[in-house]
Amino acid sequence: MAVKIRLLRMGKIRNPQYRIVVADSRTKRDGRAIEYIGIYQPKEHPSVIEVKSERVQYWLSVGAQPSEPVQRILEKTGDWQKFKNLPAPPPLLVAPSKQSKTEVYEAEAKAALGIAEASKPAATPKKAKAEKQAAAPEVAATRPTDTKPADPAEPDREAVAETAQDPAGAGADAS
Incomplete structure (x- = not known):
């Protein structure tokens, strides 16, 4: 039996979500799967890729052939390099929790x-x-407003002004 590792489409019309499955190569794209080994959600930022690495390694070791999109996903996760004994790729971006x-x-x-x-x-x-x-x-009311001590020798200017006005006013009273 020829076994393939491929994507099974799920989700809405404009929001595709995929399951990575192991299936017989003769079944439909969304047909019955032998085993579900991961998920891929391309519309998320960064894309959500979850793969059961142990199961992928097992299926690759027994001869399952990945489809091209699945092979690209496995290269990003490092599972393909692990299978082929190549150096590991840089780590994936992880969305903040x-x-x-x-x-x-x-x-x-x-x-x-x-x-x-x-x-x-x-x-x-x-x-x-x-x-x-x-x-x-x-x-301020309790404090004295005049800080200079009063000089008894100087006459008060206001008092001098009053005396100057009084004679004129006194003449009016005398008549």
């Missing part, structure tokens, strides 16, 4: 609280500054 929804929610909640807490201390100095300004006039 997604955070669970609860972790994302908690991070957003902490960020929102952090913003609220950051705005709280910003409001506090303004209040403190306003309180200081309100207290400042009271302190």
Whole structure:
């Protein structure tokens, strides 16, 4: 029996997803498979490639022939080089793991609280500054405004101005 390692198409119309299968070469593309040995999802970024390396090595050793697309996939994973005793390829890109929804929610909640807490201390100095300004006039009222000691030899300028105005006003009263 001629055995092939090939892709079995699954998924939606514009979203192909493949299973890497070992099947008889005479069966249909999506027909019955002997064994499922991996998956390939080309629309993901980076493409998802998962292969059961032990089973691939077994099937290659007993004479299963990979189709061209499967051979390219096996070259990327390093299974083909392992079978042919060639140097290993560079490692595949691995997609970063997604955070669970609860972790994302908690991070957003902490960020929102952090913003609220950051705005709280910003409001506090303004209040403190306003309180200081309100207290400042009271302190200023208790302090003397004139820091120079009064000189008894100098007459008060305001008093001199009043006496100059009084004679004119006094003449009006005398008539």
